Amino acid sequence: xxxxxxxxxxxVNDVCVTYNTDAEAAAAxxxxxxxxxxxSAYVTLxxxxxxxxxxxxxxxxxxxxxxxxxxxxxxxxxxxxNITELYVFSATGGQVIGQVKISLNETVRP
Numbered sequence: 017x018x019x020x021x022x023x024x025x026x027x028v029n030d031v032c033v034t035y036n037t038d039a040e041a042a043a044a045x046x047x048x049x050x051x052x053x054x055x056s057a058y059v060t061l062x063x064x065x066x067x068x069x070x071x072x073x074x075x076x077x078x079x080x081x082x083x084x085x086x087x088x089x090x091x092x093x094x095x096x097x098n099i100t101e102l103y104v105f106s107a108t109g110g111q112v113i114g115q116v117k118i119s120l121n122e123t124v125r126p
Contacts, residue, residue: 031118035104035125039109041072041079044103047116057099061114065089070108074103086114 037045061088063071073084075096084092099120106112 018098021040021111023122027124028122029122031061031120033116033118034040034114035071035116036104036111036113037104038109039105040107044074044079044105046076046103046116048099048102050100050120053122053124055099055120056095056097057121058093058095058119059084059102060091060117061104062085062091062116063088063112063114067106067107067114069108069112071114072105073111073116075080075099075101075107077101077103079103079105085105088090090122095115 033047035047039045061073061084065088067088070085070087074080075081075083084094088094
């Protein structure tokens with residue numbers, strides 16, 4: 017017997033985004049956007065040793081909701097329960113270079 021409504025499935029997508037910016041919080045660089053539905057994610061901010069200062073990651077464009085900060089040659093992982101956007105910036109406008117890995121978990125219907 018076949019069911020008419022398939023069960024929802026959890027889908028995991030890994031996204032890696034490289035950044036290279038000298039933006040301060042007020043002009044943070046958007047590096048990720050998830051427009052459809054509700055999703056959660058483990059987010060790892062990696063700041064390469066070529067950076068001049070700490071990199072910060074925020075869920076808002078103004079840089080007021082900082083979820084992670086990493087000094088040069090370090091990384092920080094955080095769980096974000098309802099992810100929609102991510103922005104990266106440096107505190108004083110120094111150049112920061114690194115990568116953000118997002119392990120996105122969302123429920124979808126087949």
